[in-house]
Amino acid sequence: MSILKLCQVNRTYNENKSSEVRALRDINMEIDKGEMVAILGPSGSGKSTLLHILGCIDADYHGTYLLYDENMTMKSDKEIANIRNKKLGFVLQEYGLLLDKTVLENVSIPLWFSDCKIRYIKNKCLVILKILGIQDYYNKKVNELSGGQKQRVAIARALVNDPDIILADEPTGALDQTTSEEIMEELRKLNQAGKTIIIVTHDPRISEVCTKTFHIVDGTIRLIPN
């Protein structure tokens, strides 16, 4: 059963201006529950734009987006924010962390807007940091960590709301080969534990670990049989 479905999605920046960029053209794609999907394409091909739409961060597109059969195009900003918080975890390009804050502070950010008690938030974050093998660093500032450790913090933050779907923007983009493989192994374990994982990347090796690969070139997408 598909849980994410895009029908004829188009995204144009600076529409009707001389600086207009057609970032996504007639995108049709479906992702099923429990899949581990790679969206592969060169720099500037529209990967982040696509991931931001799938992650309900960008609603400025034409076409239809169905998330769990619900039409996201018909929802209010508040409803979208609610769905995003409950269902989706986002690993941003270049980690997207607050560098002068501690690991624990960074990972707890998605829970700041919940009703959870501080003690619960701390315990919850520590459990997730343990899963990712970085619990000993919880009190360290993020700018004291290595690239691989920062990426683990970014993944931990994406997991803290128990989302069903993880969206990762170039999660290995800034990492060496060995660390990339370790991060991919963490994502694969999360997939085996039942999470649907969507990774955008320019690295063809990532798709070897995935169940499905889409190729994106100049804003146009096609499914490549694995």
Ligand SMILES: Nc1ncnc2c1ncn2[C@@H]1O[C@H](COP(=O)(O)OP(=O)(O)O)[C@@H](O)[C@H]1O
């Ligand atoms: N905020 C923006 N304003 C104008 N153009 C943008 C904006 N964001 C991205 N673009 C353009 O849209 C295209 C796709 O960008 P992006 O989705 O970031 O590609 P990728 O993530 O594959 O590198 C590029 O040509 C980029 O320059």
Ligand SMILES: [Mg+2]
């Ligand atoms: Mg990008």
